[in-house]
Amino acid sequence: MDLIDFSAIATEHATRLKAIDPLLPPPGELPDDQGVLTAEASGSAALGVLSCEKTPADAPGAQWRALVEHRLDLRLAGPDPGTALGLLLEKWQERLAESGTERGDWETAAVVIRPSRDSTGSGELLRHGFAPVRVVAVRPAERHGRGPRRTPGVAVRTATRKDVGNVVELLLELQHYDAQFGVATVRESTERALTAEVEEVLAKDEPLLWIAEVYGKALGVARVQLPPASDWSKIYVDQSGRPKLGYLTSLNVAEQARGTGVGTALAEHAHQVFDTEGVDLALLHHALANPRSTPFWYAQGYRPLWTYWYRRPAVR
Structure with missing residues (x-):
């Protein structure tokens, strides 16, 4: 697999997630490479789609989030995607620091939303200062x-x-x-x-x-x-x-x-x-x-x- 092939990474990632949890939706379409970070390691790849959500302090629902949330939407592929994710998180940290995001500003957050049953790369997230904080939970009608x-x-x-x-x-x-x-x-x-x-x-x-x-x-x-x-x-x-x-x-x-x-x-x-x-x-x-x-x-x-x-x- 060509590790720079966005489509191949996204396809492998989607196939793996569907096997992990059939309730998950297919990943969204990838933007052009201007909004994407990539990293490769050990024959594996991590691809992250970058976005930023800004919320006024008086907006509905603002009490449930940081006012500025920088998000990384992941696609992982290969036999050792966790190692590639670690490199990707380092690149993202550098990108955030260079973007002018103020150090120590409690109203900013870096957010990675993962399928709960996909534990791949959890150790790397912890090592880079992330913590599992919030969950979307589901209850099928028959449960x-x-x-x-x-x-x-x-x-x-x-x-x-x-x-x-x-x-x-x-x-x-x-x-x-x-x-x-x-x-x-x-x-x-x-x-x-x-x-x-x-x-x-x-x-x-x-x-x-x-x-x-x-x-x-x-x-x-x-x-x-x-x-x-x-x-x-x-x-x-x-x-x-x-x-x-x-x-x-x-x-x-x-x-x-x-x-x-x-x-x-x-x-x-x-x-x-x-x-x-x-x-x-x-x-x-x-x-x-x-x-x-x-x-x-x-x-x-x-x-x-x-x-x-x-x-x-x-x-x-």
Whole structure:
């Protein structure tokens, strides 16, 4: 194989990933070589497509990311692609340093999104300062989970406009908790952005947002997206079978009620909604290092599909 042959590298990479996880979509088309880095070693090759996403601090969803994310979309081929990846990461580090990215700027991140079942090159990512921080998890409709038993007195109801304060408080608590794990960032604009988002959702006739109450006290919140609002998540899965996707946007339980089954009640309700709407695959993001969400979601029938490897700041 000609290691400079982009097409051959991409084809081998796509074939390997389809064997690892049939839910993965085929890799995207490669741009011209101006947006690509390559490295060769030990008869193997690593190819990375470069991109940069910039997000205003007050934009919807900005609280879940660094404001400047430099991304590397990988294609790996050959018998020892990990070694080639190590060289590619060194080239990328040099490129970032030369690009004017400020050293130590916490609002910058270098991001490599890998299929979770593809462990190739994980050691090289760790050696270059990356950590697996965030996961896209998937739950096929036929998979069922189990979690803590429900607390007696738990009731799940649709949120109303009167619940804006409770919902924002619960979501802010989630933000502060997840900020410990490297992706979420609580900024001065966070509460305003969350409030505007919640008000927009609750202005709808049938908002897909629910409150869990225990004897009348709001202790949990969950929100989902259904098609067409969830269609953006099609990028994560193979579309050959035209699956219908649902996205679980958020779920949080007040600290004093965690581990009591309130979260299980909310998750069961969300999954019932997905089943009623004929959703084939449910998707969500969660912080991998979160000692509560990771075991909870996998007990609910989810499994990792994509893993976001972060180095933050992008240049140290």
